[in-house]
Amino acid sequence: MQNTKNKTIWANSFFKGSILGVMLLASFSAFAEAPDKYAPVYEKAPLKATALKDPVSYLFALPFELIRWPMIQNLLFVEKYHLDQKMTWIYTYLKNHGITPSAGYSPGGGVQAGLKLDLPRLTDLKSSYPDFIFDTWMNYGSSSYFQTGTEIGFEKIAGTDFFASGLAQYERKFREDFYGIGPDSTRGDGVAYEIETTTLAGKAGYEFSPSLKTTFHTKYRNVNVGESDDKDKGQLSYFGPARLTGYSGDRILTFAGELKHDTRDFIDAPTKGGYQQLYLGYDEGLGNSNARYLTYRVDAAQYIKVGSPRRIFALRGLMEHHDEVNGGNIPFYDLSKLGGYAAAGQQSETLRSYANNRFHGDSLLLFNLEYRYAIWEHKELQLDAVPFFDVGQVFDEFSHFQMRDFKESYGLEFRVYVARTSLVNISIAHGDEGTNFFVRTKKAF
Amino acid sequence: MFKKIAPYFLVLTLLPISAPAAESNYRKQQTVPYKDLYEQNVHSEAVNQLDLSRQARKLFNKPLRSANVNIFDEVADSAFFTNRHARSALSKEQLVRGYAENEGPDLSGDLTVISGEINGLHSSYHVKDARGDTYLLKFDSAESLELSTAAEVIGSRFYYALGYNVPQYTVAAVAAGKLKVSEGTKIKDDTGFVKALTQDRLDEYLLFAPQSEDGSFRVSATKIISGENKGFFSFTGRRKNDPDDIVNHRDRREIRALTVFSAWVNNTDIGESNTLDALVTENGKTFLKHYLIDFNSSLGSAHRGAKPPMYGHEYTADFGEAAKAFFTLGFWEKPWQKRWRTADEKASDKPAVGYFDNREFSAAHFKVQLPYEAFKRLTRADGFWAAKQIMAFSDDDIRVMVSAGKISSKESEEEIVKTLIERRDLIGQHWFSVANPLDDFKVEGSKLVFKDLAVQVGFEKSETQSYEVTVLNSKGKAGQKLNVNLPEINIDSSWIQNQNTSTLEIRSRDKAPFVRVKLDSNGIVSVKHQD
Numbered sequence: 001m002q003n004t005k006n007k008t009i010w011a012n013s014f015f016k017g018s019i020l021g022v023m024l025l026a027s028f029s030a031f032a033e034a035p036d037k038y039a040p041v042y043e044k045a046p047l048k049a050t051a052l053k054d055p056v057s058y059l060f061a062l063p064f065e066l067i068r069w070p071m072i073q074n075l076l077f078v079e080k081y082h083l084d085q086k087m088t089w090i091y092t093y094l095k096n097h098g099i100t101p102s103a104g105y106s107p108g109g110g111v112q113a114g115l116k117l118d119l120p121r122l123t124d125l126k127s128s129y130p131d132f133i134f135d136t137w138m139n140y141g142s143s144s145y146f147q148t149g150t151e152i153g154f155e156k157i158a159g160t161d162f163f164a165s166g167l168a169q170y171e172r173k174f175r176e177d178f179y180g181i182g183p184d185s186t187r188g189d190g191v192a193y194e195i196e197t198t199t200l201a202g203k204a205g206y207e208f209s210p211s212l213k214t215t216f217h218t219k220y221r222n223v224n225v226g227e228s229d230d231k232d233k234g235q236l237s238y239f240g241p242a243r244l245t246g247y248s249g250d251r252i253l254t255f256a257g258e259l260k261h262d263t264r265d266f267i268d269a270p271t272k273g274g275y276q277q278l279y280l281g282y283d284e285g286l287g288n289s290n291a292r293y294l295t296y297r298v299d300a301a302q303y304i305k306v307g308s309p310r311r312i313f314a315l316r317g318l319m320e321h322h323d324e325v326n327g328g329n330i331p332f333y334d335l336s337k338l339g340g341y342a343a344a345g346q347q348s349e350t351l352r353s354y355a356n357n358r359f360h361g362d363s364l365l366l367f368n369l370e371y372r373y374a375i376w377e378h379k380e381l382q383l384d385a386v387p388f389f390d391v392g393q394v395f396d397e398f399s400h401f402q403m404r405d406f407k408e409s410y411g412l413e414f415r416v417y418v419a420r421t422s423l424v425n426i427s428i429a430h431g432d433e434g435t436n437f438f439v440r441t442k443k444a445f
Numbered sequence: 446m447f448k449k450i451a452p453y454f455l456v457l458t459l460l461p462i463s464a465p466a467a468e469s470n471y472r473k474q475q476t477v478p479y480k481d482l483y484e485q486n487v488h489s490e491a492v493n494q495l496d497l498s499r500q501a502r503k504l505f506n507k508p509l510r511s512a513n514v515n516i517f518d519e520v521a522d523s524a525f526f527t528n529r530h531a532r533s534a535l536s537k538e539q540l541v542r543g544y545a546e547n548e549g550p551d552l553s554g555d556l557t558v559i560s561g562e563i564n565g566l567h568s569s570y571h572v573k574d575a576r577g578d579t580y581l582l583k584f585d586s587a588e589s590l591e592l593s594t595a596a597e598v599i600g601s602r603f604y605y606a607l608g609y610n611v612p613q614y615t616v617a618a619v620a621a622g623k624l625k626v627s628e629g630t631k632i633k634d635d636t637g638f639v640k641a642l643t644q645d646r647l648d649e650y651l652l653f654a655p656q657s658e659d660g661s662f663r664v665s666a667t668k669i670i671s672g673e674n675k676g677f678f679s680f681t682g683r684r685k686n687d688p689d690d691i692v693n694h695r696d697r698r699e700i701r702a703l704t705v706f707s708a709w710v711n712n713t714d715i716g717e718s719n720t721l722d723a724l725v726t727e728n729g730k731t732f733l734k735h736y737l738i739d740f741n742s743s744l745g746s747a748h749r750g751a752k753p754p755m756y757g758h759e760y761t762a763d764f765g766e767a768a769k770a771f772f773t774l775g776f777w778e779k780p781w782q783k784r785w786r787t788a789d790e791k792a793s794d795k796p797a798v799g800y801f802d803n804r805e806f807s808a809a810h811f812k813v814q815l816p817y818e819a820f821k822r823l824t825r826a827d828g829f830w831a832a833k834q835i836m837a838f839s840d841d842d843i844r845v846m847v848s849a850g851k852i853s854s855k856e857s858e859e860e861i862v863k864t865l866i867e868r869r870d871l872i873g874q875h876w877f878s879v880a881n882p883l884d885d886f887k888v889e890g891s892k893l894v895f896k897d898l899a900v901q902v903g904f905e906k907s908e909t910q911s912y913e914v915t916v917l918n919s920k921g922k923a924g925q926k927l928n929v930n931l932p933e934i935n936i937d938s939s940w941i942q943n944q945n946t947s948t949l950e951i952r953s954r955d956k957a958p959f960v961r962v963k964l965d966s967n968g969i970v971s972v973k974h975q976d
Contacts, residue, residue, distance in 0.1 A: 035968075038528050040521035043971055047513065047691045052682060053496055060495035068488055072480050079477035085637030093636075310782070311775045373775025376767040379753050385771050 246331025256281030292328020353431030361394025549615030595850030600740025672723030714742030745799025
């Protein structure tokens with residue numbers, strides 16, 4: 001049934017065209033055989049080539065086009081000669097044979113390169129002596145540090161859960177920052193110094209279980225302190241020998257014990273568990289050194305799933321305190337340090353919007369809070385977004401602790417993992433002293 | 446220094462953009478997955494945002510119509526596509542056989558290995574059989590028996606029946622000991638280095654390939670295309686020196702529709718890297734024939750194992766999905782995450798099925814690995830055309846094509862068939878609802894008759910359907926309006942008499958997309974579905 005909506009048109013059309021209509025209908029009937037609907041017949045024939053874009057859009061895209069060609073040639077070259085596979089194979093081959101090269105770059109530390117030799121693997125002794133450790137290494141950061149060392153020992157002694165090793169290491173940091181002691185130091189007072197440390201150390205311990213172990217350390221250090229070559233910063237002498245203990249360097253003997261409980265399911269990207277670490281150390285200066293102090297340190301972190309392993313709330317608390325013993329003192333370079341984002345060869349604890357080593361003090365209290373959530377996954381690759389909040393302070397004695405001395409830092413980090421191993425992270429942090437930007441391979445905790 | 450070289454650099458960089466390609470021959474075009482990834486996932490994603498006409502079309506909802514559709518809104522046969530099953534149903538034998546030049550490698554004699562490649566525990570070899578034909582043999586992984594080989598062959602059957610050019614794919618059982626290494630054969634192994642392949646080394650590699658109880662190796666055998674290999678074909682531009690290649694590939698309906706077809710067979714790896722242009726001579730004419738190749742990422746397979754859970758739901762780097770997760774602080778569960786969670790984070794317990802089901806499947810949101818602009822430009826008319834092709838396959842047709850995979854477990858085979866049937870209907874339902882589902886227009890006597898495909902396949906009931914017809918004048922202005930309950934319209938002779946032609950705009954419901962049928966005294970002049 002048809003419903004006519006415009007009866008006037010319908011009627012007029014019907015009468016006016018009745019004669020011609022018969023002819024037309026006859027021709028429709030004659031055309032009842034449908035044409036080939038797949039025939040290459042086009043409304044605007046013949047087909048013509050058209051531009052992919054308008055000229056203005058081409059112009060806008062020009063900067064990208066300039067990059068495109070060399071980029072594509074590189075990618076073609078890499079795949080044609082399988083350079084990615086070759087590089088991976090070479091790295092894996094070297095590592096399996098006891099040679100681990102490393103390279104990197106950090107804005108503060110410049111270009112970094114390193115080489116670690118696992119001598120039992122290198123000499124094919126690893127299969128005969130799987131628990132034997134004999135490592136030697138060398139690391140260099142173009143504007144930050146040089147380090148070389150050797151460690152010899154056993155991961156398991158005679159098949160038991162006891163372990164022991166000895167270490168010899170030489171380290172020279174070309175530029176360490178110092179801003180004074182205490183929470184009220186100012187950034188403008190920043191100076192740079194150079195520190196050279198030669199270490200002979202031994203450690204032994206027992207692994208109660210894969211998650212619990214205790215370690216005892218003995219360490220001898222010869223520390224030399226000097227002025228840095230950095231012309232942009234002030235000299236350490238600005239603070240004067242009288243105000244800085246350890247200004248002339250020291251020889252120090254350390255005895256320490258450590259207990260570590262670690263229940264993380266993955267070290268780099270834990271989805272559950274946590275760690276708790278207790279450290280108690282005694283340092284005694286030798287010769288002319290007046291260093292004599294105790295170090296207490298509690299470091300704990302917990303990783304809590306927020307309904308899914310893709311959403312993790314991570315909380316870390318760190319408390320450290322140095323206590324002078326019998327009129328001894330604590331060298332300034334061994335004080336608790338706070339500021340920056342812990343990088344290779346640096347001991348300053350993480351307070352990301354502040355400069356590295358920004359605060360020195362006898363004691364340190366720090367909390368790092370992170371909410372880590374996955375925003376992209378592709379096979380074994382994962383990208384996490386991590387809003388974070390750091391709050392911490394240094395102080396002298398507990399009686400001098402004040403809430404108002406806490407320094408805050410907050411920001412956002414993006415982390416890339418491969419098979420739950422940290423590959424790279426990029427972060428931006430803001431606080432009272434400005435904004436910092438980091439590219440790192442290791443994360444805060 | 447930079448100032449000196451900058452002009453040369455600029456000229457060199459712009460040359461590929463501006464200069465026409467050499468007319469004399471077809472240069473071999475190179476692509477590799479890294480290049481494809483960079484071009485589609487990085488370069489194009491950025492540059493497309495700066496395309497003013499593209500943005501304007503988005504803003505004013507004026508999609509760009511496919512440029513190669515004929516007056517009946519169909520795609521004519523070409524070197525890219527040949528209308529097959531939807532035009533005239535292929536027989537069961539043709540469906541199961543797919544594109545075939547022979548029955549597969551001649552296994553009466555040895556297969557001589559002429560080159561090979563090792564990726565992890567997986568190997569593939571180019572071999573020559575007793576007839577002198579060359580094949581690429583690929584194996585399953587030990588954990589996913591029959592998955593990859595079946596996916597490859599089944600995928601090829603679907604694409605061929607739909608209309609694409611594919612090489613010959615067969616499943617073969619190669620007896621151990623049949624593979625013989627020829628003198629001077631090289632192999633690229635996991636190290637990335639090319640090495641000499643000896644018989645001992647081959648036997649070593651084959652230790653990792655699963656063997657059946659009779660000791661033979663199950664392989665998918667791809668017959669190497671006989672024409673001269675000219676590299677890949679782009680999904681964006683055209684080969685300017687190919688006289689047959691007039692339309693930008695981005696605007697070819699059969700290229701745009703690949704995303705719909707790939708959603709059906711779950712082939713997430715469809716991309717430029719898996720295409721091939723071959724210079725062939727057929728019927729006395731030498732021309733470039735455009736092939737789709739490599740279908741072992743179809744169905745539940747990818748990388749010779751079960752498909753990773755995010756495949757089909759996200760691009761390799763999916764900025765949109767990442768942004769959504771970012772702004773919702775990770776509390777928005779992505780569809781693939783939900784699907785994976787409800788699957789207890791594991792693929793099917795049937796190795797030949799892999800990870801293939803319709804939970805969280807969305808015909809509108811299926812994504813292949815790379816965000817090709819051609820796929821993003823798919824219009825409603827293109828989607829309808831693709832869905833129409835898909836709906837032409839009956840349950841039995843699907844069953845027959847899946848049988849080409851020679852899966853030993855009937856249960857596994859039936860699970861794949863069931864998923865494909867369901868997915869066919871999901872795709873059909875989607876496109877027949879968002880586009881105008883009326884098709885197959887004919888003039889019979891004084892009537893214009895057509896088919897409502899949504900009714901024909903049972904998505905809608907004929908009793909409840911009615912059609913709104915508007916007669917447009919020569920200026921495109923609406924004139925007479927009619928409502929009909931059956932898929933036929935009495936043609937009023939005055940519609941044509943007054944202006945020689947007349948256009949009827951037909952909708953299957955109020956404000957639904959239209960189809961415009963232009964008539965003249967000889968019958969139908971053109972059919973156009975709304976984009």
